[in-house]
Amino acid sequence: MSTPRPKVRIATTSLAGCFGCHMSFLDIDELLFDLVEVAEFDRSPLTDIKHCGPCDIGLIEGGVCNAENVHVLREFRHNCKTLIAVGACAINGGLPAQRNHLELESCLREVYQSRAGLGQGGVPDDPELPLLLDKVRPIHELVRIDYFIPGCPPSGEAIWKFLSDLIAGRTPRLSYPMMRFD
Amino acid sequence: MSKQFLFDGRPVRFEEGQTILQAARAAGHYIPHLCWHPDFPPHGSCKLCIVKVAGRHVSSCALPAKEGMEVESNTPEINGERRALVQMLFVEGNHFCPSCEKSGNCELQALAYDLEMMGERFAHFFPDRPVDASHPEMLLDFNRCIFCELCVRASREVDGKSVFALTGRGIHKHLVVNAESGRLGDTDFSADDMAANICPVGVIVRKRVGFATPIGARKYDDKPIHLVDMEDGK
Numbered sequence: 001m002s003t004p005r006p007k008v009r010i011a012t013t014s015l016a017g018c019f020g021c022h023m024s025f026l027d028i029d030e031l032l033f034d035l036v037e038v039a040e041f042d043r044s045p046l047t048d049i050k051h052c053g054p055c056d057i058g059l060i061e062g063g064v065c066n067a068e069n070v071h072v073l074r075e076f077r078h079n080c081k082t083l084i085a086v087g088a089c090a091i092n093g094g095l096p097a098q099r100n101h102l103e104l105e106s107c108l109r110e111v112y113q114s115r116a117g118l119g120q121g122g123v124p125d126d127p128e129l130p131l132l133l134d135k136v137r138p139i140h141e142l143v144r145i146d147y148f149i150p151g152c153p154p155s156g157e158a159i160w161k162f163l164s165d166l167i168a169g170r171t172p173r174l175s176y177p178m179m180r181f182d
Numbered sequence: 183m184s185k186q187f188l189f190d191g192r193p194v195r196f197e198e199g200q201t202i203l204q205a206a207r208a209a210g211h212y213i214p215h216l217c218w219h220p221d222f223p224p225h226g227s228c229k230l231c232i233v234k235v236a237g238r239h240v241s242s243c244a245l246p247a248k249e250g251m252e253v254e255s256n257t258p259e260i261n262g263e264r265r266a267l268v269q270m271l272f273v274e275g276n277h278f279c280p281s282c283e284k285s286g287n288c289e290l291q292a293l294a295y296d297l298e299m300m301g302e303r304f305a306h307f308f309p310d311r312p313v314d315a316s317h318p319e320m321l322l323d324f325n326r327c328i329f330c331e332l333c334v335r336a337s338r339e340v341d342g343k344s345v346f347a348l349t350g351r352g353i354h355k356h357l358v359v360n361a362e363s364g365r366l367g368d369t370d371f372s373a374d375d376m377a378a379n380i381c382p383v384g385v386i387v388r389k390r391v392g393f394a395t396p397i398g399a400r401k402y403d404d405k406p407i408h409l410v411d412m413e414d415g416k
Contacts, residue, residue, distance in 0.1 A: 088280055091301050093308075098278065101310035141305050148301030152280035176406055179295045181279035182286065182397055 008167050009055045011042040011080060015069040016096040016136055017062025019045070020153040021087040025059070027156030035160075038167055042079075052079045057166065060145075061086045061153075063093040064137045068130035077143040082166065085145045086159065088152040088181065090138065097136040104134050147172060151180045187251035194247075202242035202253055203231055212408040213255055214264055214293055216271075216382055217330035218243040222339070228271075228330055230264050230293065239263075265297040273304045274353070276311065276325035277383075283392030284384030286400025290328060291383075292407035307353055314359065316367030319389055326384040327357050333386055337377035345371045357385065 014022060022045060028035070043052040052058070058080030064070055077083055088094040099107055108123045139145060149162050158178040165172035184195045189206050196205035201224065203213050216228040224243040233242045234254040242255070254260060271277075271290060279285045311324035329348055334357075337345040345366070349358050361368035372378065378386055397403070401410055 085301060088278070092272070092278070092306060094278065094280070097306075097308065098281075100308040101276075135308060138302065138306060140301060140303070145301065150300060173298075174300075176295065177404065179298070181291055181294070182282070 005038075008039040008057060009042050009053075010039050010044070010057045010059065010163075011052045011055045011076060012044040012046070012059040013052075013061070013072055013076065014045065015060060015062035015072060015090070015139070016065035016094075017087065017089045018095075019061070021059075021061035021090075021151075021159075024151075024153035024156050025086075025159050028160045029156070031156075031160055035163070039163075052076055055080045056082060057163070058083045059086050060084065060090050060139055063089045063096055064133065064139060064142055065096050066130040066132045070133075070142065073139055073143055082146045083143070084147045084149060084162070085139050086149045087154055088150065091140070091148050091150055092138050093136045094152065097138075100135045104132060108132075149174070152182055154178075155180070185247075185249040187247050187249065187253060189253045190256055196247040200247050202233060202235075202240075202245050202247050202251070205247045206242065206253075206255070207412070210412065211255070212412050213242050214296070214408070215243060216289055216293065216328060217332065219332055219335075219380070222332070222335050225331060225335070228328070229267055232260060232263065234260060261297055264293075265299050266303070268294050268297060268299055269301075269303045271328050272299075272302045273306045274309070275327060276308065278325075282323075282326065282384045283387055284326070286397055286403045287395075288384055288402075289382035289407065290326075292402035292410075295402065296406045296408055309353060311356065314364075314366050315389075316365040317369075317371060318367070319373040320366065320371065320378055321387050321389050322357075322359070322366055323385055323387065324357055328383055329355060329357070330382060332380045332382065333357075333377040336380045337371075337375065340376040343370055343375065343377070345369050345375075345377060 041047045042055045043049045052075050058076040060076060064073060085091050089096060112118055112123045149158060151158060155178060158174055161174060161178060162172045184197060186193045186195045189211055194205055194209040206213055213231050215231040217225040218231060226241045226244045229241060231242045232239050235251055279291055285291060314322040331348060334346045334348065337343050345360050347358050347360060348355060350356055358364060359366050359369060373388060
């Protein structure tokens with residue numbers, strides 16, 4: 001009798017993202033049942049596990065906008081055999097990167113000091129808050145990334161195609177209708 | 183009797199003076215391109231139309247076809263190089279497709295899809311390129327410019343207005359408007375100009391119609407550019 005194949009361990013996180021890619025991942029609907037037959041989840045908003053252990057696949061949504069994002073991204077790279085950038089923000093910085101042509105200080109002043117009703121406390125500087133980077137960076141500029149799934153967000157179909165290809169040992173490939181940058 | 187050359191192993195007939203790209207297209211073979219346009223002489227700047235002839239890279243839009251040439255175009259090697267060129271164009275500008283009204287109609291994006299550009303590979307420059315919304319009918323979003331000079335050529339050679347030019351070098355290269363103020367609203371540019379309707383990306387866009395055709399129902403949403411471009415018959 002052959003021993004059952006060990007389950008593929010998957011971790012997911014959202015850095016400077018909007019969780020839209022995670023919502024899109026949930027759009028695979030009942031295919032989630034097929035997925036949990038062959039996979040289990042490590043650190044992820046789905047499990048609420050706070051730190052990533054050794055994993056087969058890491059899915060990263062969002063770019064890198066602050067010091068905490070850098071730590072989390074490095075933790076994922078350290079623990080995941082295969083690391084995948086999911087969605088526009090992870091791939092090119094996306095919406096948060098639209099602040100890149102502005103000075104960070106002027107952004108903070110605009111939000112926390114210039115706006116009516118927000119001028120009281122000034123720019124938040126609680127030590128609990130991760131420091132912002134001067135520019136939002138795509139994740140491939142910090143660590144090696146094995147695969148990219150484009151889209152804002154990628155469709156559930158695209159995410160499923162990619163994951164199911166990968167888990168089955170095929171080279172993941174999206175068909176033309178699944179290739180979307182918007 | 184017309185002469186012929188081999189395009190990816192298949193014979194293609196050509197008339198003397200035709201470029202490789204012209205002859206290949208006439209025979210129904212697509213070669214990727216961004217700065218080439220049938221109404222203008224070859225520009226040779228985007229290099230997407232590179233092919234290999236006798237082991238050398240050449241711009242197929244510019245090189246005249248010759249009897250007996252063996253041309254390689256649709257190969258993994260050359261498409262890989264084309265993909266790298268598209269990736270460089272992406273990181274050199276600010277190409278944020280999710281908020282771009284040209285998405286789905288954009289030739290740069292369509293080529294990225296067709297060449298299976300999954301990521302952008304290089305480090306992003308994130309250049310600062312403020313938009314020009316001074317014209318009542320048209321908007322200029324310089325973030326998306328790929329320096330193909332189609333608007334420059336159309337405005338100069340067809341519209342007779344010379345509204346646009348490129349200036350600067352390297353990462354500082356940018357499109358400028360021929361007015362003392364530098365603003366499009368202070369030129370005689372019109373939405374009916376050829377230059378207003380030739381941008382392959384989302385720099386020169388018409389105001390107030392951005393999403394009249396919804397995302398999903400656009401030119402390259404269902405069909406890859408290598409099919410759409412040949413149907414256009416240009």
